Amino acid sequence: MDQILGNIGLLFEFPVVNLKIILDGIMIGALFALAAYGLALVWGVMNVKNLAQGDFVISGGYVSWWLVQHGFPALLGVPVAFVVMWGIGWVIYKLVISRVIERDLFTSLLATFGLAIMMAQILNLMFGSDTQSVDLGYDTLYFFDGFIDVPIAKLIGVVMAMSLAAGVIIFMKSSRMGQAIRATAQDSRAARVMGIDTEKVYAFTFSLNSAICGAAGAIIVMVWLVQPFYGISYSIRAFVIVTAAGLGNLPGVIAAGLGIGALEQYGAHIFGIGYQQAVAVMLLLLILLYRLIQQRRNRQVLK
């Protein structure tokens, strides 16, 4: 308890620490937001809740790591991971996801949970259970007498995450396929009547989600590390963010992603690093509870 109070006191004594925590949180949150946006897309368009989201992220990270091991430049990892995970996502869609779309939501939850277990284990068998990362070899910038350290690699990661998000937004707004995806999300039957091949849209959406996750993973391997069993923590955060922001609300997803990144860093600072995962899960429960109370006021339930 004393330690917790001490940690809180530290925040007020040295306001610069706050800045560092918020910066870290925003950097981590930007990547959470990408995974969460993919989840919201799939959830909104085809009503599938993908618990393997985090494992797509980790797989993308391993694609990039594998490339670097074989002598390719690290920055190439992001587009390659995007393409490779697009293909993997398409295969998974054809084999599994296309058969759970029409079923109840628990089916998709459980099927993707099984997928998550499989993917984590296959990665473990292929690459071993050690943590891996890619060193870009850039310097670290220091501000405020070394209180705040910003590795250039992290800055590059954030810029790439932002440009990826921007690209996806522009694609969804202006391209023909983006329009078709949005139409299917609004009303899949009406979309079918209007001549949209919804099956194709579903396959495209799921592959796009997988590709976004893969690219996010390729960024993560540059700035933090990946390990075959880290997937579940990214899945949980993606669920936290989407539950907080709601579906089809892209600015909300990004804001929630950044906010949750920062909150989690605060939690880790105040309670200790061992509680970081617990803080993320508690946030999920608190958000569920908050939305529950909100709904109960209108005599509704959270469906």
Place this chain on the structure above:
Amino acid sequence: MARNKTILYSLILAFSIVAPFVFPNFGTQLATLWLMIIVALTWDMTGGQMGYNSLGNIFFYGTGMYVAAVIAIGLVYDVGDYTNAAGGGIYKFTDLEYFGGMALGILGAGLFCSVCAIVIGSLTFGLRGPYFAIGTLGVAIATGELVSNWDWVGGGQGIALPVYPGDLDTGKIYFYFLFAAIGISVFIFVKWLYGTRFGAAINAIRDDEEKADAMGIHTLRYKLYTWAMAAFFVGMAGGVSAFQLIHFEPLESAYQTINLGIFMVVCVLLGGKGTLWGPVVGAILFHLFKEVTWNYLLGWQWVALGALIVVTVVYFQDGVMGWLMHKRPQWFGIRIEEKIAGEAE
């Protein structure tokens, strides 16, 4: 028909009693099989019969373990000192202390978990469908993480309980019969429960909760009672597990969300959701599959298990009992199809 059933039940009972003596090498596996049956049957109480798919029933298993251990130790020594000394070996238990502590611990674990179910349920039963699943999963993960940071109960190291005082083989048979006793009581209990008004009420909640509510069923109360009953049995099973495993730690053995927590759901789906025998059949099939892959597919066993989950959920969701019911309706006393066929002629 009734006589056939009596013979079938007596055969199964007789087999369960002689099994550990006939297959002495598989004592622990058979005990685990009973554990799977217990968690599958109790999961089906909410998941199959009431339509609330919880992914967090493992919470009761883990909590049961910890409560049983804390009660058994706390009756004799100070829990904080005991866990601090982890493996120091200076703490001795007499036979009376061991068995007395175990009995009280297991019972206490069941009761404590029932109370937990009522508290957590009153918060989460407003969630429906996937939100309920994610919410309960969240409760289990969060509790595991918090317990692993709680030094009083051993933190991430877990607790080492005293070893069974007799010799090793009697210990195995002893734990087998503890699990078997709980398993048989669960089966008899749910068999009786599904035939009562209570069973009809929770089925009504599964079929249409709004209508059930409108018909005057106090749905929240029914949901809480059902979950509390399930939690009671899972908590007791957890308590037995704690003594059987001797040493357990929070994330891998107590709150093992992705192992037992998901296995119980797969068992039920494999056997057939919402049927009496489904969870039992599913647990047996699943346990066989798991033991075979664990022995012959070393390294790939988890991939095989994940594949089993995906295949079961995607292609075979009615389960064995659902498939039988479809193929052989007369075995279940369903004669609708024949009547319709007769009228058409």
